Amino acid sequence: MLGAGTQSNPYIVSTPQDLNAIRNNLTAYYELANDIDMSSFGNFASIGKSSPYFRGYLDGKGYKIKNLTINETNGCVGLFGSIANDSSYIRNLGLENCNISGGTVSNWCGSIVGALNHGTIENCYASGTLQGKYMVGGLVGQFPYGTIKNSYANVNVTGFARVGGLVGYSTSVNSIVENCYSTGIATHTEIGTAYPAGGLIGNAIAITVINSYWDIQSSGLTYSQGGTGKTTAEMKTQSTYVGWDFTSVWGFNNDYPYLQVFGLPVAPPKVVSISLTSNILPIISTTNINKKVSKSTESILSRINAYLNKEKRTERNVSTYSLSLYTSVLKSNRTVRNSTQNVNTYILPINSNVYRTSKKIEELLSYIKPIQARTDVLYPLNTNIYNAYLNVLENHSMASYTLNMTNVNAIENPSIVEVIE
Numbered sequence: 001m002l003g004a005g006t007q008s009n010p011y012i013v014s015t016p017q018d019l020n021a022i023r024n025n026l027t028a029y030y031e032l033a034n035d036i037d038m039s040s041f042g043n044f045a046s047i048g049k050s051s052p053y054f055r056g057y058l059d060g061k062g063y064k065i066k067n068l069t070i071n072e073t074n075g076c077v078g079l080f081g082s083i084a085n086d087s088s089y090i091r092n093l094g095l096e097n098c099n100i101s102g103g104t105v106s107n108w109c110g111s112i113v114g115a116l117n118h119g120t121i122e123n124c125y126a127s128g129t130l131q132g133k134y135m136v137g138g139l140v141g142q143f144p145y146g147t148i149k150n151s152y153a154n155v156n157v158t159g160f161a162r163v164g165g166l167v168g169y170s171t172s173v174n175s176i177v178e179n180c181y182s183t184g185i186a187t188h189t190e191i192g193t194a195y196p197a198g199g200l201i202g203n204a205i206a207i208t209v210i211n212s213y214w215d216i217q218s219s220g221l222t223y224s225q226g227g228t229g230k231t232t233a234e235m236k237t238q239s240t241y242v243g244w245d246f247t248s249v250w251g252f253n254n255d256y257p258y259l260q261v262f263g264l265p266v267a268p269p270k271v272v273s274i275s276l277t278s279n280i281l282p283i284i285s286t287t288n289i290n291k292k293v294s295k296s297t298e299s300i301l302s303r304i305n306a307y308l309n310k311e312k313r314t315e316r317n318v319s320t321y322s323l324s325l326y327t328s329v330l331k332s333n334r335t336v337r338n339s340t341q342n343v344n345t346y347i348l349p350i351n352s353n354v355y356r357t358s359k360k361i362e363e364l365l366s367y368i369k370p371i372q373a374r375t376d377v378l379y380p381l382n383t384n385i386y387n388a389y390l391n392v393l394e395n396h397s398m399a400s401y402t403l404n405m406t407n408v409n410a411i412e413n414p415s416i417v418e419v420i421e
Contacts, residue, residue, distance in 0.1 A: 049081025060093030164202030
């Protein structure tokens with residue numbers, strides 16, 4: 001550890017091991033060089049818990065000892081067990097998130113000092129949890145003599161009796177508490193005790209309390225052996241703190257007062273629940289109409305890839321007395337009557353396109369150009385007369401006429417006559 005332990009050249013405490021080494025010289029001067037995290041150190045033994053007690057000096061210089069764990073079952077319990085020198089002091093020190101227990105046996109339990117018999121605690125604070133038997137206080141357990149000034153505690157304290165948010169028990173008017181406050185919960189567990197827990201001071205035969213306060217809402221206590229109880233809103237109002245130095249010692253930022261030596265405290269983030277309604281419009285949608293009432297909707301699609309040219313309601317019988325011929329005759333009509341019409345077929349030179357549309361079936365003429373093939377026209381002699389005419393034969397095809405043949409109903413290389421409704 002650097003330094004000589006004198007007032008002009010104090011020992012410099014920068015590690016958990018340095019802090020633990022203070023017990024090796026209980027009368028020297030010490031200063032913190034930085035914040036010290038004790039979370040990996042394990043259980044820490046109270047410094048000077050029995051004679052010889054601590055009679056030295058510690059200036060925290062605005063630094064903090066964090067995550068200190070003390071678990072003991074006898075004697076004075078705290079960072080320092082007992083301080084027993086009028087000139088000794090602990091100042092400018094923060095004890096943050098401590099976990100200190102004296103079990104159900106130890107008396108005189110406090111986070112910074114178990115028993116302050118003489119000396120001064122100034123510009124200090126503590127936060128965390130503390131447990132003991134009797135005389136248990138958030139900052140100091142037993143307080144028979146000395147001064148606690150410009151300090152505060154936010155410690156949840158539990159003990160059998162004589163339990164206080166800042167001080168557990170005091171016995172003298174020479175025990176002075178000045179410009180201090182407490183916000184932690186103080187709980188006594190002894191049934192039927194005559195010494196209920198106090199918001200600031202648990203129990204005192206005598207004590208001097210000057211301009212000091214406790215939060216009656218956060219502590220749940222309206223009783224204290226000294227000090228003035230205030231609501232949380234009042235505790236967060238600067239005008240509550242009569243006679244306090246808000247120029248060089250205390251700071252105020254619309255919350256509980258803070259000590260300037262530690263700088264402006266960083267408030268934990270506030271979690272606020274907000275109800276949100278999210279409206280999402282249709283994405284990649286062709287819907288254009290929003291309506292309140294749902295109705296049946298029909299979707300009518302036109303035929304796709306259909307080559308229908310005509311629709312009809314009534315199909316009637318059609319009789320034809322013409323055998324099939326391969327022609328390019330196309331006929332469309334709206335009304336087909338059940339009637340017999342004479343159909344004359346004329347074979348004209350091929351490659352002639354005939355297209356006719358009529359409402360009634362009349363005489364239909366089909367013209368076919370010469371066919372590069374043999375053409376035979378056969379018909380029975382005892383049926384209706386059919387006339388065939390040939391026009392302009394190129395590369396003569398053969399036309400033959402067969403007599404004395406009955407029941408012949410076939411035509412080779414037939415043409416087709418289609419009647420399209």
